[in-house]
Amino acid sequence: MNERSSRILVNGNHAVAYGVKLAQAQVVPVYPITPQTPIVEKxxxxxxxxxMVVELMTAESEHSAMSACITASLTGVRVFTATASQGLMLMHEMLHYASGARAPIVMFNVNRTIGSPWGFWPDQTDSLAQRDTGWIQYYCENGQESLDTVLQAYRVAEKVLLPAMVMHEAFYVSHALEGVEVPDQEVVDQYLPVFDPPHRLDPDIGESWGNTVGQEMFYRHRRDLGLAMESAIEVAEEADAEWRKLTGRSYGIVEQYRCEGAELVIATMGSMAGTARETVDNLRDAGLPVGLLKVKLFRPFPLAAVRRVLNGVPKVMVLDRNFAPGTGGFLHQELKAALYGLEQGPVVHGYLAGVGGTNVSPTVMADWVREAMATQPAAGPVWKG
Amino acid sequence: MGYQIKEEKVFNSGHAACPGCSEALAIRYVVNTLGPDTIGVVPPSCIAIISGPQPLSSMRMPVYQTTLESSAASATGIARALKAKGNDHTKVVVMAGDGGTYDIGFQSLSSAAERNEDFIYVCLDNEGYMNTGAQKSSSTPHLAYTASTPAGKLTPKKNLAEIMVAHRIPYVATATTGYPDDLARKVAKAKEMKGLRFILVLAPCLDGWGLADNAGPKVSRLAVETGVFPLYEVENGERYTLNYGSKGTPVVQYLSLQKRYRHLSQAQVEELQAEANLNWQRLQGKLS
Structure with a gap:
């Protein structure tokens, strides 16, 4: 129990709002969409x-909300917005624009199915489909982690000058009530320096942004963006370690859970990690050597960390609550690429699990583990419940 | 009207506009009137070309180039951030073309107007997508040739000034480059106001309209004198003031200087004359 915090009962979305309040975001352009809305309502x-002293801008669309986020950030203030699903899809153009402008916006996206057809269910395809937009991406499994990660995301984004999106899933996390430690303002002030970028839209400085560039300048700009993204791995690790010093809580950019001597490691992201942890405990109790790799930071992809955890592990079972037609689960694809060439790398089962928000219980997950342990993986993805 | 133009040197020579470009002239009076304590927002357009390629700039002020549909939202972000920082002196101005205003940028503009955001929006209206080779926009007038309406546009120009008036924002004005003192006065007036101020500037495009290199100002003045594009101001959606209007000059004098109208039959010229008459009458009905 930390003395410099208070414990409250809130849903995942309200936990996010507490994080934004503690970050003292100054401009918050918003557009309502289920199941994100409780964040901006709070x-x-x-x-x-x-x-909270904040400029709330009620935009007419997510596209405009993100457009305003970019310029507010470039004018030198801390910015937040939240969205989900179709809203994130509508923002797509401006997501690229934001990272190109090196605007350290923090956005919360509540993972929800994308239409058509319409649905409101937990599914990470919305944000994973934005993986190439130049945004840092974090996936969280509960309200506490989401609150803490929003604050970590500001610290990382403002240091490397890239935007960051933080995710948790619709309803399973967004609307579930849990006890959450809310740190005191002074703790956060110690953690997050005042946002004061040297480059900004300011007549006293006279710098512009966005004008046409030649090929050489464009090339250099993209290369620099890539270097900033690469550097975010170390900065994210440092931000997490510093948060542990202040609050006692940390998550790592990946979490390695009971992987010692594991014959099979479950790899997943978001709320499914909680179910997987319970499954691992149950199977370990039954004598099966099983572990969990939770990928929390998805962009930049924690290549070295993943290779370190999985080197020497015979088998991995990836559970993807997301789906890219023509390739399969996003994490499955990325993990296979990350592990390629590893001398003692595992074989990889790719299970599409919980796509569209279907329930995955610890019992069902344990059955999949037994099946995966007894079979050789298919080359492509396999549909599970 | 006897207005003395007062300019601060913000817009510089050596920019990339075509020789004789009306839009460059409009930009001069807009930014030189607003002065250097201004942040500009420019979507893709000839204005973006004129404002200069990185690392050069024709304007001594920060210019943020945004996406085609986002000008008003981008300006809102800057205005809100300035407010959050306690800055109550820096002006924010959008300079966008008609495609970026009447068409793809209209949603964010309407929303910013409804919220009465604190910036000036200047639409430099050359009645088509001239930067991409003269395609029609919803500002293109009835029967005008464009690359995408080779037989002439079948529907009338959208009346954006009146649509903005219907938002009941503090200030809406029409202006054109043939009346530079009137344009500069309107910008100066808008500069002293708060909330969303919208100035629609008719800026004849030499290439897109098929004009002689020196015809910009003359065509601009004829647009007003024929009643095709009257110059007026509206405050708070109600108080109309006419600045310059029809002198009864026949519309054909305006049309005949422009290659985009050279396919017109006599009957079509008469049709456009009748439309101009009707629009002029409608406006007069609103003058108090």
Whole structure:
């Protein structure tokens, strides 16, 4: 129990809003979409109650919300927005624009199925389909982690000057009530320096952004963006370690759970990690050597960490609550690429599990583990419940 | 009207506009009137070309180049951030073309107007997508040739000034480059106001309209004198003031200087004259 915090019962989305309040975001352009809306409703309540000084901009679309986020950030203030599903799809153009402008926006995306047809269910395809937009991506499994990660994301984004999106899943996390430690403002102030970028839209400085560039300048710009993204791995590890010093909580960029001597490691992201942890415990109790790799930081992809955890492990079972037609699960694809060439690398089962928000229980997951342990993996993805 | 233009040197020579470009002239009066304590927002357009390729700039002020549909939202982000920082002196100005305003940028503009965001939006209207080779926009007038309406556009120009008036924003004005003192006065007036201020500037495009290199100002003045594009101001959606309007000059004098109208039959010229008459009458009905 940390003395410099208070414990409250909130849902995952409200936990995010507490994180944004503690980060003291100054401009928050918003557009409502289920199941994100409680985040910005709570921020609006904070503002109305005088607990948060913030410019709330009620945009007419997510596209405009993101457009305003970029310029507000470039003008030199801390910016937040939240979205989900179709909203993130509509932002797509501006997601690229944001990273190109090196605007350290933090956005929360509540993972929800993309239409058509319409659905409201937990599925990570929305944000994973944005993996190439130049945004840092974090996946969280509960409200506490989401609150903590929002604050870590600001620290990382503002250091490497790239935007960051933080995810948790619709309803399973967004609307589930849990006890959450809310750190005191002074703890966060110690952790997050005031945002004061040297380059900004300011007549006293006179710098512009976005003008046409030649090939050589474009090339250099993309290369620099890539270098910033690469550097985010170390910065994210440092941000997590520093958070542990202040609050006692940390998550790692990946989490390695009971992997010692594992014959099979379950690899997954988001809320499924909680189910997988329980499954691992149950199977370990039954004498099966099974572990868990939770990938928390997905962009930049934690290549070295993943290779370190899985080197020497005979088998990996990837559970993807997401689906890219024509290739399969995103994590499955990325893990296989990351492990390629590893001398003692595992064989990899790719299971599409919980796509569209279907329930995956520890019992069912344990059955899959037994099946995966007894069979050789297919080259492509396999549909599970 | 006897207005003395007061310029601060923000817009510089050596920019990339075509010789004789009306739009460059409009930019001069807009940014030189606003002065250097201004942040510009420019979507893809000839204005983006004129403002200069990185690392050069024709304007001594920060310019943020945004995406085609996002100008008003981008300006909102800057205005809100300035407010959050306690900066109440820096002006924010959008300079966008008609495609980026009437068409793809209209949604974000309407929303910013409804919220009465604190910036000036200047639409430099050359009645088509001239930067991409003269395709039609919803600002292209009835029967005008463009690359995408080779037989002439079948529907009338969208009346954006009146649509903006219907948002009841503090200030809406029409202006054109043939009346530079009127344009500069309107920018100066807008500069002293708060909230969303919208100035629609008719800027004849030499290439897109098929004009002689020196015809920009003359065509601009004829647009006003024929009643095709009257110059007026509206405050808070209600108070109309006419600055310059029809002198009864026949519309054919305006049309005949432009290659985009050279396919017109006599009957079509008369049709456009009748439309101009009707629009002029409608406007007069709103003058108090």
């Amino acid at each position: 921020i609006s309540e904070f503002q109305a109650a005088g607990e």
